[in-house]
Amino acid sequence: MNRTNRLAALLIAPLLLLILGSFLLPVGVTLLRAVQDREVAAALPQTAAALRGWDGQGLPDEAAFAAIVRELGAALEARRIGDVAQRLNFERTGSRTLLLRTSRASDRLQAPYRASLPALDARWGETETWAMLARATGPLTSLYLLRAMDFTRSPAGEVSAVPVDERLYRTLFLRTFGISLLVTAICVLLAYPVAYTIARLRAPWSSIAMTLVLIPFWSSVLVRTTAWFVLLQREGPVNAALLALGLAEAPVQMLGTRFAVVLALVHVLLPFAILPMHSVMVRLDATYLRAAASLGAGGVQRFVRVWLPLSLPGVLAGGAMVFLLSVGMYTAPALVGGDRDQMVAWFIANFMSRDVNWGMAAALSAYLLAMTGAVVALVRVLTGGVALGARG
Structure with a gap:
């Protein structure tokens, strides 16, 4: 190893130690707790x-x-x-x-x-x-991994499904991924025109617009979610506005509903969709659009056949980032959602803090990690690694 390589290794070592101590080691311990039986x-x-x-x-x-x-x-x-x-x-x-x-x-x-x-x-x-x-x-035991998928072992040791009235976790994962996919779709649809507009703006308006996008990061997720808790109450400003405009005859129950969860998650995660899209769009060469126009392509054709394919890595990256953050979100569902709107993260926290069942918490975490890892792998395949910061 030459001097340059040794220096590079020395500079990278703190980062590797940070990744090992803050990610790989905790994840390894979590996976181990999912199968430990001591x-x-x-x-x-x-x-x-x-x-x-x-x-x-x-x-x-x-x-x-x-x-x-x-x-x-x-x-x-x-x-x-x-x-x-x-x-x-x-x-x-x-x-x-x-x-x-x-x-x-x-x-x-x-x-x-x-x-x-x-x-x-x-x-x-x-x-x-x-x-x-x-x-x-x-x-070692398979009890927690089986129970986290609504399976158990019979007295004879055979794997079987738990009774219908005790099945919970497969529905929980489907609910979590359903909400996350809906939030991701809404964020992508809202973020794309915003990112496109900012990318086409000239200075200093582009900088001002990006500052407005970044303003939500100045407050914590808890503060932003609590704001929705206040806004969506039966006596809150949203219901007051609906009554004043004649759009509702009585206060609408919005807290404790799926609508409130999706709305809060979209508000929290929308900037995470805008930023990757903007970073890709701002680097696109406008000469491609001019070339398409010179060949007779109209505005819709230029967008569909030139701009959209070139910006697709940013769309996938933004969507993947929103999805990955959404599936692990705890604050928004816990504050504004009802019993039937809680996601996997709420159950993990419940098993850790109230039931003190680290095995089930670890098993749910392991499945969540595996499923989100599959999403990351899929995005890498679809984008050749570009969308998540790698190069094919």
């Missing part, structure tokens, strides 16, 4: 060891029964039973009650535990309960 093995190591030698037929031997009685009592005293109960209850409703009841009665139970445990609760005499415990001993 709560049961950490709190009940002897039980986990005893179940590893069990063939899954009938009930395990006395050593497994004795180990779980002893370790559940110790976990209750050490206040570590909550993680185990939460993990097992997520797979099978009612497991929390079973574990807490057993741990509180552990001092009163006597050997042989293969008799006393089922006498305390009949579920300890079921093979399915022990099979669930064996699956939860880790170190």
